[in-house]
Amino acid sequence: MLLLTLGTAAGGGVPQWNCACPGCSGARAHPDRRRSHDSLAVFGGGQSSWFLINAGPDITDHLEAHAELRPGAGSERTPVVRILLTDAELDHTLGLLRLREAHHLKIFATAPVRQALRERLALDSVLTPYATITWHDLPPSGQTPAVAAGIEVSAVPLSTKRPRYAADAVEDDTWVVAVRLHDPATGTTALYAPALAAWTEDFANEAAGADCVFVDGTFWDDDEPKRLGISARTSTGMGHLPIDGPGGTAGRLAQLPGRCLYTHLNNTNPLVDPSARQHRVLAGLGLEVAQDGMVIEL
Numbered sequence: 452m453l454l455l456t457l458g459t460a461a462g463g464g465v466p467q468w469n470c471a472c473p474g475c476s477g478a479r480a481h482p483d484r485r486r487s488h489d490s491l492a493v494f495g496g497g498q499s500s501w502f503l504i505n506a507g508p509d510i511t512d513h514l515e516a517h518a519e520l521r522p523g524a525g526s527e528r529t530p531v532v533r534i535l536l537t538d539a540e541l542d543h544t545l546g547l548l549r550l551r552e553a554h555h556l557k558i559f560a561t562a563p564v565r566q567a568l569r570e571r572l573a574l575d576s577v578l579t580p581y582a583t584i585t586w587h588d589l590p591p592s593g594q595t596p597a598v599a600a601g602i603e604v605s606a607v608p609l610s611t612k613r614p615r616y617a618a619d620a621v622e623d624d625t626w627v628v629a630v631r632l633h634d635p636a637t638g639t640t641a642l643y644a645p646a647l648a649a650w651t652e653d654f655a656n657e658a659a660g661a662d663c664v665f666v667d668g669t670f671w672d673d674d675e676p677k678r679l680g681i682s683a684r685t686s687t688g689m690g691h692l693p694i695d696g697p698g699g700t701a702g703r704l705a706q707l708p709g710r711c712l713y714t715h716l717n718n719t720n721p722l723v724d725p726s727a728r729q730h731r732v733l734a735g736l737g738l739e740v741a742q743d744g745m746v747i748e749l
């Protein structure tokens with residue numbers, strides 16, 4: 452399977468339109484530091500087509516930026532008709548509205564995410580006058596996986612964190628999931644977890660067996676959002692395990708056999724500056740920071 456990182460930023464992107472913090476200012480001065488909302492394109496090889504994990508507000512820029520995702524011959528015109536979702540957050544789902552010109556969209560999501568998008572964001576009633584939408588279950592790993600473009604896909608439940616627009620919805624541990632991708636042709640497995648609230652036993656087991664793991668790199672340390680005044684909560688309190696420190700993910704990822712990359716970086720994360728010392732800390736642990744536009748073959 453081929454993985455293409457379309458975007459690697461948390462909500463707002465880097466730079467964020469209403470922010471002039473050092474990370475955002477640095478990205479304005481150095482365009483190569485810009486990061487768009489996290490999204491991963493996946494290709495199963497052979498005659499299959501690409502599919503996306505998460506559809507943020509940058510989605511049509513993402514599709515235009517990569518020749519393999521642009522339209523061509525064939526009845527579907529575009530190679531992208533399948534979208535998998537890790538959660539119902541606006542930064543991962545607003546792009547669905549930008550795909551209204553599609554003939555047919557197939558959306559794979561867990562039950563609470565589907566329900567939030569259909570009932571609270573009214574995606575069905577807004578989009579179906581334009582395009583045919585079909586909803587597909589993203590079953591928990593261990594059950595019979597769904598198949599998208601030749602790749603077996605399933606969900607690793609991570610947390611009950613609901614988007615603010617669905618804060619009163621019923622708790623369920625599949626509100627936020629990691630997507631597990633398994634290519635039966637090559638026997639390889641990847642995990643995509645841009646929002647990791649807790650290092651659960653299920654996630655630990657799946658990560659230990661994966662060839663490549665993308666992990667929540669929203670904040671470097673647990674106090675970052677409080678210290679920089681963007682939240683009264685810690686990183687963990689906001690549903691994102693920090694990278695560094697006790698309970699951080701770096702120490703755990705360093706023990707894994709597969710390739711590990713951080714994604715979903717917030718504009719406050721010192722890693723958005725390529726000269727930051729924190730890059731050397733991660734390199735010393737054998738860990739990587741994903742960039743927009745990386746291609747990984749598994």
Ligand SMILES: [Zn+2]
Nearest residue numbers: 470472475718
């Ligand atoms: Zn900023």
